[in-house]
Amino acid sequence: TFGFLQKHLFGNKTITEADLKTVLQKLKQKLITKNVAPEVADYLANQISQDLVGSKTANWTSVEATAKESLEKSLTKILTPGVSVDLLHEIQQKTGSKDSNGRKNPYVFSVVGVNGVGKSTNLSKLAFWLLQNNLKVLIVACDTFRSGAVEQLRVHVENLAQLTDETHTRGSKNSRGKTGNDFVELFEGGYGGSDLVTKIAKQAIKYAKDQDFDIVLMDTAGRRHNDPTLMSPLKSFAEQARPDKIIMVGEALVGTDSVQQAKNFNAAFGKERNLDFFIISKCDTVGEMLGTMVNMVYATGIPILFVGVGQTYTDLRTLSVQWAVDTLMY
Amino acid sequence: MVLADLGKRINSAVNNALSNSQDDYTTTVDVMLKSIVTALLESDVNIKLVSKLRTNIRNKLLESKSKSTNTAQTKKLIQKTVFDELCNLVDCETQPFQPKKKKQNIIMFVGLQGSGKTTSCTKLAVYYSKRGFKVGLVCADTFRAGAFDQLKQNAIKARIPFYGSYTETNPVKVAAEGVAKFKKEKFEVIIVDTSGRHHQEEDLFQEMVEISQVVKPNQTIMVLDASIGQAAEQQSKAFKDSADFGAIILTKMDGHAKGGGAISAVAATKTPVIFIGTGEHVHDFEKFSPKSFVSKLLGIGDIESLLEQ
Ligand SMILES: Nc1nc2c(ncn2[C@@H]2O[C@H](COP(=O)(O)OP(=O)(O)OP(=O)(O)O)[C@@H](O)[C@H]2O)c(=O)[nH]1
Ligand SMILES: Nc1nc2c(ncn2[C@@H]2O[C@H](COP(=O)(O)OP(=O)(O)OP(=O)(O)O)[C@@H](O)[C@H]2O)c(=O)[nH]1
Ligand SMILES: [Mg+2]
Ligand SMILES: [Mg+2]
Numbered sequence: 196t197f198g199f200l201q202k203h204l205f206g207n208k209t210i211t212e213a214d215l216k217t218v219l220q221k222l223k224q225k226l227i228t229k230n231v232a233p234e235v236a237d238y239l240a241n242q243i244s245q246d247l248v249g250s251k252t253a254n255w256t257s258v259e260a261t262a263k264e265s266l267e268k269s270l271t272k273i274l275t276p277g278v279s280v281d282l283l284h285e286i287q288q289k290t291g292s293k294d295s296n297g298r299k300n301p302y303v304f305s306v307v308g309v310n311g312v313g314k315s316t317n318l319s320k321l322a323f324w325l326l327q328n329n330l331k332v333l334i335v336a337c338d339t340f341r342s343g344a345v346e347q348l349r350v351h352v353e354n355l356a357q358l359t360d361e362t363h364t365r366g367s368k369n370s371r372g373k374t375g376n377d378f379v380e381l382f383e384g385g386y387g388g389s390d391l392v393t394k395i396a397k398q399a400i401k402y403a404k405d406q407d408f409d410i411v412l413m414d415t416a417g418r419r420h421n422d423p424t425l426m427s428p429l430k431s432f433a434e435q436a437r438p439d440k441i442i443m444v445g446e447a448l449v450g451t452d453s454v455q456q457a458k459n460f461n462a463a464f465g466k467e468r469n470l471d472f473f474i475i476s477k478c479d480t481v482g483e484m485l486g487t488m489v490n491m492v493y494a495t496g497i498p499i500l501f502v503g504v505g506q507t508y509t510d511l512r513t514l515s516v517q518w519a520v521d522t523l524m525y
Numbered sequence: 526m527v528l529a530d531l532g533k534r535i536n537s538a539v540n541n542a543l544s545n546s547q548d549d550y551t552t553t554v555d556v557m558l559k560s561i562v563t564a565l566l567e568s569d570v571n572i573k574l575v576s577k578l579r580t581n582i583r584n585k586l587l588e589s590k591s592k593s594t595n596t597a598q599t600k601k602l603i604q605k606t607v608f609d610e611l612c613n614l615v616d617c618e619t620q621p622f623q624p625k626k627k628k629q630n631i632i633m634f635v636g637l638q639g640s641g642k643t644t645s646c647t648k649l650a651v652y653y654s655k656r657g658f659k660v661g662l663v664c665a666d667t668f669r670a671g672a673f674d675q676l677k678q679n680a681i682k683a684r685i686p687f688y689g690s691y692t693e694t695n696p697v698k699v700a701a702e703g704v705a706k707f708k709k710e711k712f713e714v715i716i717v718d719t720s721g722r723h724h725q726e727e728d729l730f731q732e733m734v735e736i737s738q739v740v741k742p743n744q745t746i747m748v749l750d751a752s753i754g755q756a757a758e759q760q761s762k763a764f765k766d767s768a769d770f771g772a773i774i775l776t777k778m779d780g781h782a783k784g785g786g787a788i789s790a791v792a793a794t795k796t797p798v799i800f801i802g803t804g805e806h807v808h809d810f811e812k813f814s815p816k817s818f819v820s821k822l823l824g825i826g827d828i829e830s831l832l833e834q
Contacts, residue, residue, distance in 0.1 A: 224572060230755040233566050310777060310805065311639030311750065315670075341805070342682070343675025350670035421781035448637065450569035450754020452782035477638060480723035481756045506638070506668075 206254040210247045210261065218262045219243060229523050230486030232451040235493045242269045267524055273489055274516045276498035280472075282440075283328055289439065290330075290409045301333070301403040303411040303438040306474070307429060307463075309456055310417030312446035313476035313503055315344065318414050319351035321442075321474075321501075323508035326359050326378055330409040334375075335399040336383040337432075338416040339391050345383050348414060349374050352381040358508065371406065380408075389428040392416075396436035413438065420459035429463045440471040442500060445491045447481045457491040469497065476503035479510070483522045488514070531783045534564035539607055543600045550599075554586050561607070568785030569754045574614065574792055582610050608819060614792045615815040621772045621799045622744040624658060624714050631704060631715045633740050635733055635768045636748035637760060638721030641776030643672065645748050645802055646718045647679040648810040649774075652800075653714045654685060661712040663703030664689030665696045665736055666720040676718055683807050686712075696720065696732060701739040717742070724763030733768055745770040746799070749790055752782035761790035770794075776802035779809065 208214075219240045226236040246265045252258060286302045293299050304321065306314045315338070322332045334352055338344035356363040356376040363376050374381040382402060384395040396413060403411045413436060418425035433441060443460045445453060461470045475488045488499060504510045542557035558579050565575045585606045590599075624630035632649070634642045646662055654660045662680050664687065666672035673689040680687035688703035700717055707715045717740050722729035737745065747761065747770040764770060773794075775787050778801045791798055803809045 227566060227572050228755060233563070309752075309780070311641060313639060319670075341675070342678035343671040343673075345671075346674035347669075347671030354670070419777075419780050422779075446639070448750070448754065448756055448760075449752045450757075450782065450786045451567055452569075452752045452780070453754075455781055456752075477723075479725055480637065480760070482725070482759065484754070484756050487754065 206252040206256040208252045208258070210250055210252060210258055212244065212248055214258045215244060215247065215262060218259045221259075222262060222266055226486065226523070228484070230447075230450060230481065230484040230490075231523070232454050232486070232490045234451070234454060235486075235490050238493065239266060239269050242266075263524065267520055270489065270520045270523055271516055273492055274499070274514070274519055277496070278498075280498070280500070282500070285439075286325075286330065286409065298404055299407070299409075301400065301408045301411045302440075303400060303413065303436065304440045304442060305337070305413035305415060305433070305436060305438040306442045306444055307415050307460055307470075308417060308444040308446075309420055312417065312444050312449075313474075314338075314417065314444045315347055315351070315414050316506065317444050317474050317476055317501075317503050317511065318412050319348070319355065320503065320508050320511035322351070322355055322379060322410075322412055323358065324511060325410050325412075326355060331377075331407065332379045332410045332412060333399060333403045333406075333408040334379065334381050335395060335411060335413045336381065337392050337396055337413045339384065339386045339388070339395070340416040344414070344416065345385065349381055349383070352379055355379045355508070389432070392428070393432055393435045396432065400436065420456045420463075426459065426463045429460075430465050433464045433468055441468070442472045442474055443470045443491075443497070444474045444476050444503075445487060446476050447478045447485065447487045447502075449487055451490070453487045453490040454494045457494040457497070461495045461497060470495065471497070472500035473497055474501045474503060474511075475499055475514075478502045479504045483525060485519055485522050488519065489523070531564055531568045531785065535561050535607065535611075538564065539603055542603060543596075550590055551587065554583060554603075557603070558583060565785060568783035569757070569789070570614075570785035571755060571758050571789035571793070574758075574789050578610050578614065582606055585610075611819045612816060614788055615798065615819060619795070619797045621797050624653060624743075626658065626713060628713065629708055629711075629715065630658075630713060630744070631717065631740055631742045632744045632746060633717045633719065633737060633742035633768075634746050634748060635719055635764055635770060636721060637723055637750070637753075640721065640748045640750045641774075641802055642721065642748045643675050643679070643718050644805065645746075645774050645776060645800070645810075646676065646716050647683050647685065648802065648807055649746075649800065650680070650685045650714070650716050651683050651807050652810060654683075658713045659711070660685055660714040660716065661703075661707040661710075662687040663700060663707070663715060663717045665700035665703065665717050665740075667694050667696045667699060668720040672718075672720070679807070697735045697739055700736045704740050724760055724767075730763070730767045737768060744772060746772045746774055747790075747794075747796070748774045748776055749787045751775050751777045751784040751787050751801075752780055753786040753790070755786065755789075757786035757790040758793040761794050765794040765796070770796060772797060772799040774798070774800045774802065775813070779803040 223236040243265045290299045336345045352375045359378045382399040538560035650660045664676040
């Protein structure tokens with residue numbers, strides 16, 4: 196018994212590969228049940244090995260507890276953004292400087308991602324957040340493919356117009372004859388092919404500049420990340436629209452494919468351009484299985500801007516890394 | 526098709542095991558199982574299912590070893606055991622509901638947000654319409670922005686009669702009205718689309734139960750995205766408990782995901798997959814037969830020869 200206690204509890208023991216083997220196996224299994232892809236779980240296990248083999252356990256600390264601590268550290272490191280981003284500040288900087296005609300350049304976002312992950316919904320949540328910060332927002336319907344995509348955004352703009360101005364009557368036009376009000380408006384160009392998409396995008400940015408909008412939010416059609424004919428138009432879209440930030444919406448429900456989704460979207464814009472952020476949607480639907488966000492950040496190093504935690508406009512949160520790590524470790 | 530990659534890996538694990546003459550039988554089996562387990566986990570199959578599958582295959586193979594004497598028999602034994610266990614996973618037995626002509630067949634769609642319900646509703650409508658049924662679509666999603674427009678545009682393109690409302694906010698009411706209308710007009714297949722929901726929100730599940738009570742579906746179909754990961758089991762079990770769906774449609778099978786999460790949902794709910802969605806267009810839809818699917822997965826051309834033995 197004493198030997199057992201000494202080994203497992205007393206601490207101050209030099210850790211070997213062999214000590215870690217079963218512990219790591221157990222931790223890997225647990226990570227996989229939390230929807231961490233096996234590939235990523237392996238990586239994390241290796242990190243623990245590197246961190247611990249040859250080091251000593253602390254007093255009164257078992258190898259397992261030490262390994263968990265190390266895992267916690269790795270997860271925190273992955274999920275914590277490398278640079279701190281103050282988006283509102285960045286927006287202010289860009290829109291604050293006027294060109295020679297005294298006009299400002301709007302700050303442009305576009306959201307991308309596979310089908311049905313929550314691009315349009317989270318774009319609308321983003322609009323709500325920006326509106327709350329007193330910015331004028333133009334929402335652009337660049338999904339010209341999926342049935343109802345334009346009407347979906349029209350409903351969101353109506354909702355947002357009502358939220359910013361109680362007197363807004365649904366279906367009414369604003370002073371420019373468009374859907375929305377003075378703060379939020381829809382820019383639409385109907386349905387069609389990818390030529391139409393770039394055309395709408397360019398027109399929208401010009402329009403936003405002419406009409407003094409602070410923000411342009413471009414929705415795009417969902418696309419399969421393994422189909423080059425669907426992915427390649429993204430590159431020309433980004434070259435034409437030149438968004439300040441490209442946000443990929445990734446869905447918390449997605450399993451191991453999330454690794455490849457993130458990689459392929461990150462690579463879609465060519466060598467010169469990467470994704471800027473992720474929004475991880477549907478975090479409210481997975482309980483403690485938060486692995487997808489680890490997978491996507493691991494695959495690309497791109498930070499998480501927000502997490503989606505529901506279907507209403509306020510269900511957009513800044514990621515609490517502590518919360519995510521605790522949930523994954525629990 | 527997807528899962529093909531998983532199939533290839535399982536198949537090559539089996540083949541490697543079969544061609545290996547150096548190791549003893551138990552080692553061969555264990556090496557094979559290790560690669561199968563890795564392949565399944567990387568395809569999102571639920572981790573508990575994987576370990577159960579592993580134990581089952583191992584026990585069966587080690588038990589039956591004494592009976593088979595030559596390599597040809599061992600080969601058959603291994604293939605059949607793996608085949609049977611995978612087949613058990615995706616349920617090859619239950620006969621799904623078939624709509625009957627001159628009867629009123631009501632089909633209700635349920636599933637998680639964004640899984641592909643609205644798209645698949647139209648695909649199924651077109652499938653039955655082509656087979657001579659009189660089909661109508663009801664949009665009982667009053668929640669999602671633009672849901673009715675989406676269904677309407679799909680239905681118009683596919684020339685399927687539809688029902689929905691821009692003003693009514695209660696989905697139970699719209700569902701009841703739509704079904705009543707199509708019943709009165711002697712439609713044979715009435716398909717009801719509903720909002721996406723998840724089990725963590727009780728109200729949403731309650732709403733689904735209420736819709737189901739007024740619609741009285743002959744068949745409830747759960748739509749599952751092939752890329753779903755470890756949450757598949759929990760969510761699908763909860764849908765099974767509340768909506769008692771009798772069939773599954775797997776969507777986005779044209780993607781890169783290997784569909785293991787969805788397979789776990791199938792296993793957890795003992796419900797057959799009847800169709801798969803392979804694209805965004807209305808004709809990207811295939812009938813699904815689990816048995817031929819697993820045999821394709823394993824690269825076995827002729828299942829019957831395995832089954833005879
Ligand atoms: N529970 C939950 N549902 C969400 C969240 N974000 C989006 N959804 C739902 O997911 C479904 C799909 O959302 P959309 O915004 O239409 O997705 P999309 O990526 O634009 O879809 P496509 O344009 O068809 O590719 C809708 O029912 C949304 O309400 C979230 O954070 N939590
Ligand atoms: N690639 C591909 N995309 C699909 C398939 N089925 C549906 N989609 C796409 O997935 C997205 C979501 O589909 P919907 O039919 O709107 O999903 P839903 O379940 O009705 O969504 P909610 O009503 O918001 O819960 C759309 O962009 C569809 O075009 C499929 O089989 N393959
Ligand atoms: Mg969209
Ligand atoms: Mg829908």
